[in-house]
Amino acid sequence: MNLKLLRGVTSKNATSILTGVSIFGLISTAVLAVQATPKALDIINAEKKALGVDEIPTMDMVKMTWQCYIPAIAVGGLTIASMIWSNSLGLNRTAALASAYSLSDSKLRKIQDKFIDRLGPKKVKEVQDEIAKEKLVANPISDDTIIEYTGKGETLCYDALSGRYFKSDIEAIRSVINKLSRDLMSEDFITLNQIYNELGLKGTKMGENIGWHVDDGLIDPYFDAALTENGLPCLVLDFDTNPRYFYC
Secondary structure: OOHHHHHHHHHHOHHHHHHHHHHHHHHHHHHHHHHHHHHHHHHHHHHHHHHOOOOOOHHHHHHHHHHHHHHHHHHHHHHHHHHHHHHHHHHHHHHHHHHHHHHHHHHHHHHHHHHHHHHOHHHHHHHHHHHHHHHHHHOOOOOOOOEEEOOOOOEEEEEOOOOEEEEEOHHHHHHHHHHHHHHHHHHOEEEHHHHHHHHOOOOOHHHHHEEEEHHHOOOOEEEEEEEOOOOOEEEEEEEOOOOEEOOO
16 A cells, blocks of 8 residues: 555544544553552552651652653543544534535525526426426335324325425425424524424434525425325425535
């Protein structure tokens, strides 16, 4: 492995490497501290015997024995530095990803606006309908498909963002999104998981970090009626305004 490739692999996996170093450092610090304690006790006992006393002030014991713990202190310091470095790298990468996402999202919005201007709302609606149908075809209902029951209706629905089937009702969904749109005006940001929770669905990892910012305006759902591969009528839920990454 050449040096350039090694640097690339190390840089790419720096956070994981530093996390491993931190774990190893914590264990090593504990082991070294335990190993140093008998030596420190021998020094203290020898000093007590030499002075003919039963007790030695705490500060005096520290002065006598601190050198025994130098290895543990050194490894502990390196461990703390690794933790801080790992956290800093993680924050920097998150910021970089957020920035890249923001640029991509801004570009996508401009492209969408141009499509609407050139094609007109009717043609755009036709394209959205085709995309909705393609999503159903790509994720068909089978015998092992999990359909979540929300207790809010019996209409078969498909969430285009998470690829899940669930039972609900178009008015129940509208009501939830309208409520959260009003909340958005005061909360500044509504996560996708807040919508899922209000709909009676389980949250997702993606849903924790993406959602709608107050600057985006109201949350605008998009509904389409389509047939699944086996002929079942299904309501497809999507959004005209895509959710954005939380930090953008």
